[in-house]
Amino acid sequence: MRVLHVITGLGIGGAEQQLRLLLRHLPTDHDVVTLTNPGAVAAGITADGVSVTHLGMAGNRDLAALPRLAGIVRRGKYDLVHTHLYRACVYGRFAARLAGVRAVVATEHSLGARQIEGRPLSTGARALYLAGERLGSATVAVSDTVARRLERWGVPHDRIHVVPNGIEAGRFRYDEPARRATRERLGLPAGAFVVGGVGRLTRGKRFDTLVRAVADLPDARLLLVGGGPERDALLSVARRRGAGDRVLLTGECEDPPSGTGALSLPALLSAMDVFVSPSPEEAFGLAVVEALAAGLPVLHVTCPALHDLPAEAAPGARQVSGAVPELTDELRMHQKRFTAGPWERLPTPQAAHHYDIARSAERLMAVYTIATRGASDRR
Template structure:
């Protein structure tokens, strides 16, 4: 039984969808707060999804409700994802007598966790929860190294790189035409894509400012797929930059593959990444990518030609200018080749395929349950 905070369209949620679709185990999923597009997709796989609706005062009953649910299902393994699930579901699983509790660490940074500052209280709470769990799965070697710096025993951590459905992300001309028609963009217009939550850590304000010259001077369109608390401020920023008519705010989308097919260049200003899912998915879709941080690329044996890293700079304006220069370079190259796709680096396919990731997680379950 997987337990996760909610089932919208974030990276951890989509990883869970890929995992239950390919696992060789029988699965069920619990969302603590709310469902969403990923909940619908998981149900379509024939997997049962329970949504507890834990908003507000309902949090006070989270542990007993989870204990009752787990005693009814009697799972061999409870696998928790994200901090809220760790906080409520790890103690509940132990109270319910579940023999194995696995915790996936998706969003641990050097100084924050899921956007929360790493206070001594949070760090202490996390260490207690880690010891209550049987084992931790880290979504990248970078994440495992951060856990080790926290004092977590490396023998209690297994690295399972995030998986990507490479075949589903293959360029689709029909999807390109359909999404562009939906957005009112003709086939010859350069489209810059950005995928991610509209939250501070993703720095979509820098993306807007870096892309603004392309939008104003060259008639490009910026497509932003994602939702979050900064939606209104970002829309106001687009207006102040004079590019509001050249930006398409898509909100949360379940058809990321279609959005990427409609895109010509990908840009990510995100910092404090544990993996860099949006960047890797763009590269797998054959897009050139300008990015600031992507541990998944750093862990490959050789650079990926289609990806250009922008160094992290202390000055915000200098950061935007550097990102804008790389983005303009990639845009020029894309136009020069007629907006055709780039070949996909074989290393991305071999290392980050979805089925190998699911198989490795299944192997963790088998090792902890004695087979």
């Protein structure tokens, strides 16, 4: 089966890195088109041996990109087009139809209750999304939570398929030598209590609450992995709270790294002692699952990946409100246990094994089969 994946951009982000990981496990002949920003993940996908084409789209209203994309689909003689992220879903579905490909699958990675891909939901965005959705064969939700949101938006129930995000759990297993080496490289004291977080540094992720909570804990350090527009604002909050020297922002982390010498996400997680996800709105919560696979105790405000499972699947995870006083108290308890010692990693929970990327690839292949058979029947 020949499949063309169309994605809005390939900078470092959850959906982008999830696509790269899926491509490693899908038994298809596939290529990738990125509408914009052929960044680090594009380089990683190319290094994995997959062709990436940059469409060079100038903006949301660059309608000239539509015939260019349709031409790529037509010349590639693809059996199926799979789109990822809002803009790619809109343009990719129309382009596939123009090129005569009727098997079109779209994955909804980032639909929140009040926003999509970090932007507020609007009536116009919803109408355009639904108009394009009717041209496709199936819509994939990355969690049951997203599936319910799609239904409320107006996507028919029988067109929605849940294919959760996945991880390679074995890669995240705690590594003591990696912990020592990573702390030494980052300048973190070997015996320091380190609170960690991973994600794009935007207002919606609410990392400012985590900075404030850690600032109220004497001797605690904060290790934040990710880049984004709120970086300087977060550092400013840390300085005002007297914790400027205890907050470390590493910048973006491509995982697995395609460049030599770059720190991997598993190594960075090994350097942490407790993980916090303060975001009040998530479509899945991949970073939480990865932290659990690394044996970290986790505090999270919301995580659909865990909400969709029994509580015993992730005994090391605890849901919190996200308010700074509560977060500070929770972290203070972890800090006390850490200083009392010995501090041991938790066993990998069932939740981490449940979201295995190979299983996600199998479920996606089942959706592909349904989509291509349906397209053949319509012909």
